[in-house]
Amino acid sequence: xxxxxxxxxxxxxxxxxxxxxxxxxxxxxxxxxxxxxxxxxxxxxxxxxxxxxxxxxxxxxxxxxxxxxxxxxxxxxxxxxxxxxxxxxxxxxxxxxxxxxxxxxxxxxxxxxxxxxxxxxxxxxxxxxxxxxxxxxxxxxxxxxxxxxxxxxxxxxxxxxxxxxxxxxxxxxxxxxxxxxxxxxxxxxxxxxxxxxxxxxxxxxxxxxxxxxxxxxxxxxxxxxxxxxxxxxxxxxxxxxxxxxxxxxxxxxxxxxxxxxxxxxxxxxxxxx
Amino acid sequence: xxxxxxxxxxxxxxxxxxxxxxxxxxxxxxxxxxxxxxxxxxxxxxxxxxxxxxxxxxxxxxxxxxxxxxxxxxxxxxxxxxxxxxxxxxxxxxxxxxxxxxxxxxxxxxxxxxxxxxxxxxxxxxxxxxxxxxxxxxxxxxxxxxxxxxxxxxxxxxxxxxxxxxxxxxxxxxxxxxxxxxxxxxxxxxxxxxxxxxxxxxxxxxxxxxxxxxxxxxxxxxxxxxxxxxxxxxxxxxxxxxxxxxxxxxxxxxxxxxxxxxxxxxxxxxxxxxxxxxxxxxxxxxxxxxxxxxxxxxxxxxxxxxxxxxxxxxxxxxxxxxxxxxxxxxxxxxxxxxxxxxxxxxxxxxxxxxxxxxxxxxxx
Numbered sequence: 001x002x003x004x005x006x007x008x009x010x011x012x013x014x015x016x017x018x019x020x021x022x023x024x025x026x027x028x029x030x031x032x033x034x035x036x037x038x039x040x041x042x043x044x045x046x047x048x049x050x051x052x053x054x055x056x057x058x059x060x061x062x063x064x065x066x067x068x069x070x071x072x073x074x075x076x077x078x079x080x081x082x083x084x085x086x087x088x089x090x091x092x093x094x095x096x097x098x099x100x101x102x103x104x105x106x107x108x109x110x111x112x113x114x115x116x117x118x119x120x121x122x123x124x125x126x127x128x129x130x131x132x133x134x135x136x137x138x139x140x141x142x143x144x145x146x147x148x149x150x151x152x153x154x155x156x157x158x159x160x161x162x163x164x165x166x167x168x169x170x171x172x173x174x175x176x177x178x179x180x181x182x183x184x185x186x187x188x189x190x191x192x193x194x195x196x197x198x199x200x201x202x203x204x205x206x207x208x209x210x211x212x213x214x215x216x217x218x219x220x221x222x223x224x225x226x227x228x229x230x231x232x233x234x235x236x237x238x239x240x241x242x243x244x245x246x247x248x249x250x251x252x253x254x255x256x257x258x259x260x261x262x263x264x265x266x267x268x269x270x271x272x273x
Numbered sequence: 274x275x276x277x278x279x280x281x282x283x284x285x286x287x288x289x290x291x292x293x294x295x296x297x298x299x300x301x302x303x304x305x306x307x308x309x310x311x312x313x314x315x316x317x318x319x320x321x322x323x324x325x326x327x328x329x330x331x332x333x334x335x336x337x338x339x340x341x342x343x344x345x346x347x348x349x350x351x352x353x354x355x356x357x358x359x360x361x362x363x364x365x366x367x368x369x370x371x372x373x374x375x376x377x378x379x380x381x382x383x384x385x386x387x388x389x390x391x392x393x394x395x396x397x398x399x400x401x402x403x404x405x406x407x408x409x410x411x412x413x414x415x416x417x418x419x420x421x422x423x424x425x426x427x428x429x430x431x432x433x434x435x436x437x438x439x440x441x442x443x444x445x446x447x448x449x450x451x452x453x454x455x456x457x458x459x460x461x462x463x464x465x466x467x468x469x470x471x472x473x474x475x476x477x478x479x480x481x482x483x484x485x486x487x488x489x490x491x492x493x494x495x496x497x498x499x500x501x502x503x504x505x506x507x508x509x510x511x512x513x514x515x516x517x518x519x520x521x522x523x524x525x526x527x528x529x530x531x532x533x534x535x536x537x538x539x540x541x542x543x544x545x546x547x548x549x550x551x552x553x554x555x556x557x558x559x560x561x562x563x564x565x566x567x568x569x570x571x572x573x574x575x576x577x578x579x580x581x582x583x584x585x586x587x588x589x590x591x592x593x594x595x596x597x598x599x600x601x602x603x604x605x606x607x608x609x610x611x612x613x614x615x616x617x618x619x620x621x622x623x624x625x626x627x628x629x630x631x632x633x634x635x636x637x
Contacts, residue, residue, distance in 0.1 A: 053632060053633045053637070056637075107504075111508055114508060114509075114512055114514070115512065118512040118513065118514055119512070119513055119514055120512060120513040121512065140514065141497065141498050141514075219501055220505065223497075223498055224493075224496055224498060224499050224635070224636050225636055225637050227632060227636055235459055235628055235632075237357075238357035238358075238361075238459070239357065239459035239624065239628065240624060240625050240628065241357075241361070241383070242625065
């Protein structure tokens, strides 16, 4: 019993920093959005969602973030499985490759996607040369290019989370399953996949949170009709100095993230059952 | 168990409070130590903190900061960032160390409105008499002058656009379908598109800005993108995404390097003027030194050096440049007089509605 209490003491330094520098400012951000002339009110939120434009932006942001997460799962899962089965040395090397996109600034990354996806970009030139298309496709400045940019940006987080879990899956378990007559597909579905779910949750939450709050990538790769929630925050805070509205949007983002995290957890515990 | 948990909570609180007190305490101590130092040793350079964008820092150091440091035994420290970030910083932290702040006209106006600046003593800045009238007191006699003017006009690729572009109204032309980039409304040059639209249909902006937005809506088939930074525009030209762009003059040099056939146009109606102003921040201990710096910034020497490096267009009327030296700059009496001023006081007052309409009508 006594021992346990001392273990809690180890939490103290982190807790103090979190309380002082995260919880307190976050609370003051969230709290002011519920403040009205007469006590607490939801008026600011109702006003926000009453506007069909704001609803459109909210749905677009949610859609882009979910799509990005889904694609990151589909691309990240096989990659991570491959990496996790490599020798320790090769694994390190591959992980460095996977993390590479995180090492450059979002602006540089987005500019390089413009070079690839542009009207005279690499992709269009190849397609034109192969006579697959007659005139350049519009690949830039729409939701398509935003999702590509976001997947590229956040895939490493998915891979890192999954590799961390998958490399701890005991080889013996797989052998045992195979020796008991499971086919490779069955091994994957009934052994590997369930054991990877914790990594999948962490990865999905990280990718989703990152995409829903992303500002630079949608700004640079998006077009005129691809405004996202982060753009609204920026407009309100930085050009109008309207911190209240900016806080409302920020709180909506936080609540959405919490809710989706909760859903992902629920979904995966059902998968696990 | 309960008791230990309680004692842990108490301990945490004490620690947090203690840390705060220690934090305050050491700061106080540092201050007095610094004071002593500056009293005891007169050779110790004074510190002047300047809040500025951060572009061309190397050249500004050479042309402006270093000579001033040497002549006045000052150490200049920079705080860099965009207009909004830096304005917010001095607004949030009234005890900030910043002595001088460089801002675009619209943001400086906001600062004046909120009382963030010290009133200046014009007698300490004799060089104000040597600058263009438009730059002398854009925020009123009490506040800082403009040290440079830039302009928003049009850049187009002459190799890709057959009929030359001459006026703001040309941006609506049908042959420019899917080839134009304009600035985002919340950038320094953003609101000029609304003004240009109002001019095009001959309505007064203040009477009927909705009509201007209706007109601006008609430009949408031509738009590729509304951009937020000049580097985006340069990149779009370089990649051939756009052939026409509404741009600030300092971006032209980079566009021209990427697309040699690019041309700068001062439209018939006149390009739009933007003034960059410099102000002394309220609560500074170095007001006179700051005023001396402003005077130095307006001097012929600095203005010419910055013009030759193509950093800032000169406002000092005595600066003389050859045609080649003046390329890309807002230079010369005729040009300066042809510029259309932007009424930032009015625009700031309607900005929130404008952004709303812009989001809903132009961006959708």
